[in-house]
Amino acid sequence: MRVRWTWLTLGALLLAAAGAAVLVPLLRSATSGEPATSSSLHLLACAQQDRDDHCRRIADDRAARTPLSSVDQTDATRFAERLRAAFETHLGAQCQDGIDACVFPQPPTAESLRAALDKAALPGPVVRQVRITDPAPLGATIYAIRAGAGCVVGWVQAGAGGSPQVVGRLPGGTCLPE
Missing domain, CATH: 1.20.5 (Single alpha-helices involved in coiled-coils or other helix-helix interfaces)
Incomplete structure (x- = not known):
């Protein structure tokens, strides 16, 4: 016994x-807030334009960013929803459900994008013409906001924008390459 x-x-x-x-x-x-001990696969769909290797830049940019935990991902998604609401309210954009792409009645300038983000009190907005190191097509206007531990990054070109992406920060802690 x-x-x-x-x-x-x-x-x-x-x-x-x-x-x-x-x-x-x-x-x-x-x-x-640490990433969980599991791996995940992120697929990227990108329509390559002539003489612009922005799909490679987007993939390289994503690979360089720190991963977000599920809690940080949820927090950053709330910022993306606020960004979408700012585009609708201040720029008259038509946005699909969720955080999908928005269509603007007139192509917004960098100044009008920045003003819309400032009016919505979104933290640390960076708005500029795309540089060769940015994850967006050349000729577009790129924007980024700090979103908790992450960032929301997107771009606008000719009245339409790429879907704002919830991503981790770059190694220097920034949302866009310097």
């Missing part, structure tokens, strides 16, 4: 240790 209780106790201890080995990293990632 005593041997039986010894084996039951040993089995219970092993089961508890195995459970802790699995649960502790998951709990730490959920409460610390």
Whole structure:
């Protein structure tokens, strides 16, 4: 009888240790903002334009960014929804559900985009003409806002914009390349 209780106790201890080995990293990632200990695959659809290698720049940009935890992703998505509402309210844009692309009645300038983001009190907006290192087509206007631990980055060209993307920050902590 005593041997039986010894084996039951040993089995219970092993089961508890195995459970802790699995649960502790998951709990730490959920409460610390650290990425969970799982990997994910992100697909990128991009329509390449003549003489503009922006699809490669977008892929390279995504690869350089820090991953977001699910909590940080949710927080940043709320900022993206506020950005979309600012485009509708201040620039008359027609935006699809969620954070999909918006169509503007008139192509917004960098100044009008910046003013709309400022009026919506979105943090740290950066708005500029696309540079050769930016994740957008040449000739477009790119914008980015800080969104908690992440960023919301998008672009506008000829009255239509690419969907604002919720992404992590670049290694220097910025939302766009310097």
